[in-house]
Amino acid sequence: MKDQAESLRAMIQSMEQPQPEAGRSQCTAKIITVSSGKGGVGKSNFTLNLALSLKTYGKKVLLFDADIGMANIDVLMGVRPKYSLYHLLKREKTVSEIIEYGEGGLPFIAGGSGLTELFTLSDQDLHYFTGQIEEIAAEMDYILFDTGAGLSKETFQFIAAADECFVVTTPEPTSITDAYALIKVVSGSRPDVKFKLMINRVADEKEARFVADKIKLAARRFLNMEIALLGYIRDEAYVMNSVKRQIPFTIAYPHCAASRDIRQIARTLAEESEVKQEGALTGIRGFLQKWLLRTK
Secondary structure, eight states: OHHHHHHHHHHHHHHSSOOOOTTOOOOOOEEEEEEESSSSSSHHHHHHHHHHHHHHTTOOEEEEEEOTTTOOHHHHHTOOOSOOHHHHHTTSSOHHHHOEEOGGGOEEEOOTTHHHHHTTOOHHHHHHHHHHHHHHHTTOSEEEEEEOSSOOHHHHHHHHHSSEEEEEEOSSHHHHHHHHHHHHHHHHHOTTOOEEEEEEEESSHHHHHHHHHHHHHHIIIIIOOOOEEEEEEEOOHHHHHHHHHTSOHHHHSTTSHHHHHHHHHHHHHHHOOOOOOTTOOOHHHHHHHHHGGGGO
16 A cells, blocks of 8 residues: 555656646646435436536536446436446546447446445556546546445545535435535545535525525534535426436426526536635646545
């Protein structure tokens, strides 16, 4: 483990002063995890439709299904992926070759069984994986990781390494409690993680702010941290109908309230100006640096 950490650390240092490549941008994707304290809150559906909405604002987005054992982004789009992360880690395919395309030409990577192996990589395999991710990150504005519900070891690692974590909850008391618990546990070990709340299945904006204020107040009082409200999505039958049809609701019902809500969230993200602290690492470099924490 020590050799692995040292070698990856050396690789990150070499990325500090990147050499420009002809025809290739030095920009790197913002890495966001989407998580929830419990299952059944619409996390994956939100992630999928957010990615599609960001694309409508001219953003290049890669969706990474990082839900071990319950990966279902492909099901929501009615797509059967030929390859997954497993084929990348086994070096049978490159990252470009395992990318599938769903509704609206949305690129995504199916996780599958390969996600478990991601956390037990050898030194050489870790180099290969990070090199592949860096390659695709240079072509994207966002990489969205749809993680598993709850807080497994793997989910924790993705949250801790990403630039931001969007926590999805609903007005149900158990969902609120579990969302706060996830934030509490992660912040206890990684106080630098940036969280934003997304309230799903609300009646209106008033209910969304009521739910968000509960979590924000508890976080401020007991965790000494501020959490922003990313946005909310109203509850309506169109969303469930789209799941049954295996068509994202922003495509099946573009004019419904839920679609308008998620486009507002995407618009806010697309218009955000990047304010980076001096010396701070974000995007793929920050992801790799934080990933080192698991080898210590």
